[in-house]
Amino acid sequence: MHYANTYLDKPVVGDLEEAATEGTEKVLHCMLNTGSDIYQGACKKRGSTLKEEYKNASGTCYMDPRDMAALGVKNWDTVLVKTDYGEVVVNAAKSRDAPHKGTVFICKGPWANTVVSHETYCCSDPTYKGVKCTVEKTDRKVLLMADLMRWVYKKYVDETDDDVVENMESLGELPVYKGRKWEDLK
Amino acid sequence: MSYEPPITDYDEIVENCTCAFCGCNCDDLDYLVKDGHVVAVRHACRLGASKIMEDMDQRLIVPMVRGANGELEEVDWDTALDTAAEYIAKSVRPVFYGWSETSTECMKEGIELGEYIGAVLDNQATICHGPSLQAVQNAGYPIQTLGEVKNRADMIVYSGSNAMNSHPRHMGRYSVFPRGYFRQRGRFDRTVVTMDPKFSDTAKMSDKWIGFEQNGDYGFYNAIRAVLKGKKLTQNVVSGIPAEDIYELVEEMKNAEFGVLFFGLGLTHTLSKQRNIDIAIKMVMDLNRFSKWGLTPMRGHFNVNGFNIFMAYETGFAFGVDFSRGYTRYMLGETNTIDLLVRKEPDCFLVIAADPGAHFPNGANQHLADIPVIQIDIHWGPSTELADVVLPGSFIGVECAGTSYRMDGVPIYMKKAIDKPETCRDDEWIVRELKERVMKLREEPNVAPKYVPNPAAE
């Protein structure tokens, strides 16, 4: 059967005007905002959260091109974002909303969750926006959702060492469970 | 992006279906159905279409329970429901979180279970417009339905909301572009202003972009209020905006015939939280001395407002309602999910039609790794990676009918278009089953032997 297709491997981002150089800064001090955008929303609700699509929509740090140049990263390089609350490896990409030098944006999702503040200051809502962070270039890979959840929460692994869990065999882009497949049921 | 040819191979069109995505609840979708499957959808935005054209690879089909080795294993419904019911019945501080993507009919079952067992019932408002509700309780709530905006509004302000990304049809269907009774030329009869630190996609569609600085929202609204009250600004620049621009904006707002402020999480998620909304509401009230102004929070899920409305008529409180003592308690910052999880209070977590794995900060989610988590949902998502029991529900508005409330409070009965997968169950049925099983396992706690009136109500 032919279904209308809504899958999109990567969000569309603008090209950088200058070729990437080595960069001038090792570590950038920025303000981190999180929130939704249309790509993240679309794959979240499609339910394709295990896939590359979601990783690229949600696990991406949208930056001002000047900040990218300073750090020496090009679109879809990886960066390490750190805050007082945690750290995470995400893609870097040129923001569609630039200019906003000094501010970076990560769509909401498991990646952003590791670095935002859980402080509600007695009003129920965590502080998802306006968190101070640092951004640096890294060689580490952006984890797929299932691998990231395993790395952050370790609910169902005995291993406690972050590095070991990060480098375990990937859980992949399809559900991992014991039993029949959806196809078998039809 | 590759070209996607239109779908022409379908059996029937089901008209006037309601989109189960954002708070716009667009009720004009047409589903193209073939062999009992929706193969395409018309009128929906990218978000709505992607939800309806779901990814079947990750569709939850069969109930699952986490085995001894930590792997989810498919089981029959009885086993899954019994396991879940046992977790709930054994708990002393259960939290039932979610509800914003299911029907009020399902919530009815949920509240019965919650009241019976003494749970906390909370929804996504707790991480999105909770501060807005708190501000409403401080300041008030001048709102209007979206049709009122369409027919009358000549000035639309989006603040801290990127409608083009999170409510893509909002501008097209309700606020900016449609031809209204008193706005026959549609877009040309309206002034659109976006207030956002970012030059967002919504700002790009606007006549005016007010790019106040990060965390500058409160100061900016304060300045507007001061000008509205006839005061002179003493600073040349407020929150990054030149004073003369503020004077000009205030003049425009005063001269609008009917203005509406739509605000989003840009205001609720920054440090000033409810105080941002508080002052935005007061600004709108001040504006009513000059012309007609209203506001509407841009609610994210199609029934997040519905849960707040539902809880208010059932219990008197909108969200974060704690039944653990046998009477209703509601205290912001105390009986809300994030605060409870950060304090590590809950010992059982039921998540229905929500995804804390994707949307809660790490600091809160860490506790979910320590306690049993029961998930009722339609897709395998980040929360499934933390779930001990997985109960596959059905898709409201596609596979199952139900009531939802739009962001402006208009109720819509979302009809069913196709049958659900054979092994799935309706959310309402699942929660009712859980309720009945829990009732068998445990006697109702905290029941007073006799009615004692509250002296304050005498």
Add this chain to the structure above:
Amino acid sequence: MEYILKNGIVYDPANEIKGEKKDVCFKDGKIVEDVSAAAKEIDVTDKIVMPAGVDTHAHVAGPKLVLGRLYRPEDSRRGVTQKTKNERGESGFSIPSCPTTGYRYSRMGYGTVCEAAMPPLEAKHTHEEICIIPNIDINPLTLFGNNWFILEMARENKIDEMAAFISAWLKITKGYGVKIVNPCGSEAWGWGMNVHGYDDKPPYFDVTSREVVRALAKANEKLGLPHSIHIHPNDLGHPGNTNTTIETLDSLKDIVKSNSKAASVRDQIVHCTHMQFHSYTGTNWRDAGSGAEEVAKFLNHNKHVTGDIGQVTLDETTTMTADAPMEYDLYQLSGLKWVNADIECETAAGIIPCIYSPKTPVSTLQWAIGLELFLLTKDPWQINLTTDHPNAGPFTRYPRIISWLMSAPKRISMIENGEVHNWAEKRTSLATLDREYDFYDIATITRASNARVHGFTDRGNLSVGSNADIAVYDLEPNNFDPSKDPEAVEKAFSRAKYTIKDGQIMVQDGEIVSTKPSQVLWTNVKGIEDQEKAVLDQVMPFFTQYYSVKWENYKVHDHFLSNPIRVDVEMEGK
């Protein structure tokens, strides 16, 4: 199941039973002449027995109630109680939660309540709440007074079309009757304005309030609905509004009442609600005074009008009305947190907390005017006891109002002891009125008249065949002087000895002993289906263009109806 209530003192004004010692029998939910020896006997010797209460006008279910609850947790907390085996936990004082509403009405011996304002677009919401309210039947009135289609039809004086429209919209919204709130005023509020007086027009609509009200009254009588038009006139709460009120009611006296079977139950052509809020003289709150005498005089001479009072109870409460511009005026006065909720093409609503303090002149004046209206209107069949819940006070204060009506010494002492501000004495005639209601009068203004006003025959009376909706109060009227002991009156009416609904005992000794789902009453006009179809075809292009929902998703689906009682009205098609 058969029951016999033995030896009660029965007050049944519909059957002119005035405190007779009588047995009341019921079987399978209905009152019967006699029961067999197997009947369960309930001894109520010398206690007051009345039909269960009928509330003519209250706001108990719907979108504005929810907004009130959402934004006033302080009110919800005031009424919180622990759950019991029979009851869910309660909450709220002026805006109780749905379950609480049902329990509290039941405890007072009430069986039926009119939800007085249902906006069509959000009617589903009202019905959802009605489903949750236990123990009482509810008849919701659909708002028509600012509906754009109605305004246009009134302008063109198309009464037949309007009648068909009302008939169709009652079916779509599952409404019971026609409610009018500040006609044309709530539309003007769409632009932040109001209309002033009965002959004013809203912007862009070339029609006056007078034309709208008269047209709706004619259409209502053309259909022969069980209830008359139910009007909240213009200028609510404004000093000097007495003229508008009387002008409005006077303008309808030439309208001929329908002779349909359904309409024959009632006497009136118009029901004027919360008259207290519409009976002020003066030009501002400094020189305001009482218009009660004038209004009561008008009632005494005009039998085409009934009214309810909207008695101020001197509490902190929450005002909520479709008269949104009035709520904005209140906000300007008090500065308290303000809610507004405009609904496209139909109506508006406003909410604001209100503190009616006996220490303040205006609240006291309002309190006294309400009581004056009760005491100066000669025929109790013309007035009903309400507080316009929650606007002038919560419905749980009805027993206190009853105690005020039954005791002149109580009223005088409140004035003389300075319990209320001296405006009560200075600006109203209350201190000079020594009329006291008896239990028969009380039964009239809380049951019999209320039922007749709404065109009910199956409730509000103890006739054979009627619903077994019965209240028993723990007072021995032959052995008790209510004038001397108002506290005992209040206590007894607050906690019924028995409340029986459809033959089921809901309350015993003031406590809920059982619950049952509510039923919703709605009016189904038969015989003008063709005209309805024609009018729908006519309005459809407009609807499609200017409403924000699809037609298919606009109507109240049967799914939302809580055990409906359909009231059929036969119309002769033309």
